Amino acid sequence: MVDDRKLDVLRAIVEDYVATEEPVGSKALVERHGLGVSPATVRNDMAALEEEGYIHQPHTSAGRVPTDKGYRLFVDKLATLKPMSMAERRAISTLLDGAVDLDDVVQKSVRLLSQLTRQVAIVQYPSLSRSTVRHVELVALTPTRVMVILILSTGRVEQRLVELDEALADVDLAELRVAVNRASAGVQIAAAAAAVVDLPDALRPEQADPARTIVTVIAEAMSDHRNDERVAVSGTANLARYGDFDTAVRPLLEALEEHVVLLKLLGESGVDAVTVRIGHEGPYSELAATSVVATGYGPQELHLGSLGVVGPTRMDYPGSMSAVRAVARYVSRILDEGNQ
Amino acid sequence: MVDDRKLDVLRAIVEDYVATEEPVGSKALVERHGLGVSPATVRNDMAALEEEGYIHQPHTSAGRVPTDKGYRLFVDKLATLKPMSMAERRAISTLLDGAVDLDDVVQKSVRLLSQLTRQVAIVQYPSLSRSTVRHVELVALTPTRVMVILILSTGRVEQRLVELDEALADVDLAELRVAVNRASAGVQIAAAAAAVVDLPDALRPEQADPARTIVTVIAEAMSDHRNDERVAVSGTANLARYGDFDTAVRPLLEALEEHVVLLKLLGESGVDAVTVRIGHEGPYSELAATSVVATGYGPQELHLGSLGVVGPTRMDYPGSMSAVRAVARYVSRILDEGNQ
DNA sequence: CCTTGGCACTCAGGGCAAACGAGTGCCAGA
């Protein structure tokens, strides 16, 4: 049913179509790939492949185009990841090693990924909720104004300004700082939020009230999941290469504005497992003409976020998959180092 | 030479062309606007306007289209800012008042601006270099690892990790913290960088070396102008409404990827003075088909950054100008409040 | 039973000419 040569034919069709963007015919196929059989034979196979829904004919006198189902088979059975070239590897490592902070890592990664794949790249910021607390700093700007600074394991820094009803002495603030850090350092953020709220109970009453105000803000900042929705996007200009503006480019441009949509697109695939979603397989019917290649990243199999590329269903899957995997690995490594 | 009725004709041409996206003829003009004269008269005026370079005829049997020079005259002499509607004003204030931090303000503004104008909106992050230092915090994560946290007047927080060759005692770190803050609090960032570097000279030799490492990093962070290049972009999907893909959309999409280009586009117009750059007037020949409407923002006439919209030369200038001005004012007000 | 060469058939796209019509410029008269 899916005999070897037919698979070869399908692979050839996909590769040619991706390269030329035009329906591919039997004759061109045997010429460009050394299939060792005649066009007529290929035609028979094509007829069978079409029967089974893997390819499709735009009109009678045209060549064949892979269907979503065809791409799926291609990706599952036929695609061998192309290894990154030495130059590409070097580019990745030198670029990302030069990143100075978390923002920098994300922005450089997304840029890099879009350049490697010549597609639209998306990188989710490391999710707050999975990270642990590295340090909490309390700074008295004035006696009744305290700045709370939260330093997380991913390198992310959150700050909040707290207005107190009554002044809190410096020594008391220092005491609170020590207590908060003892309770939360190294603890996962949600747990830390819970651990911190009860600390003021152990203090003298006149300290307790302002302290309560402060820890409430700390806990809020720790449970603020706003950051989970942040994503960086790059390579929009690559959309210009699309042929079909209305069905492909416009809906995608609109989707790129909606970060929530993007996150849903990226999905939650595991670290080191590259997921491919082809056309209609995705959750949005308007994006039936686009595919997503994504993966999770994070140190030691801990899923901190996702990254990937989106493009037309007619895209270079093997190349995209390996680029996505390579970038994800580097990002994971860097997050790990900053954390050691 | 530029008699009143001809100006009216020009205004009518611009308005119709903006609305319909098609060359406008004499007959349609007198119908849609109550000009009170016959098409033949309008034709005479059109001939004169064309002679003077304000409008242009794509081909003999077509209507007229404004030239860049025509738009310029329209903006300079004819455009009356349309006031924002009550609903729009309310939308702006409720949205922006709900912003929790600097990032939030910028992101909400850019989004808002693109929705109001249905164009691509650009907001520059408040430039670091013009802000003052609110507080510097030094946190010893381990005896040889210090986290430097810089809190600026705009609400921006910068952090740096410093690795020391030799340990620095907590008391010495505290002393350094006090000295650094005394030297830099309230001072403009560039001056603060200079003021801080010499502080270690006054310390005991065994403190001085690690302290020097630390202040070097502080000074670096203060003189790091990376942030001056940061911009937020929104509304790319509005490009989909453009007719002409190759001349208008593609170059603009490419420009949007290059933040440096965007900043140059926005320019440095004064706070409360809306600048309009039309087509070829801008610095990039590839963007000859796009116009920029921009202005500066910042509290009390202090230019902290720029924001604006970019779109086709055929755009709604009056609407864009008033939206840009309104958003800039709100942003200025909010930055002022956070700083009081 | 699979492969191959031959052959008739289909149909999108390109080239070409004619018809159309929106819009103009100009001119003579009010």
Place this chain on the structure above:
DNA sequence: TCTGGCACTCGTTTGCCCTGAGTGCCAAGG
């Protein structure tokens, strides 16, 4: 100075034919 009339221009649309790529089917050969 404005207006109505009129001849003219030229891009666009329409219809047509033709070409050629590509197919499906069939009969013959391994």
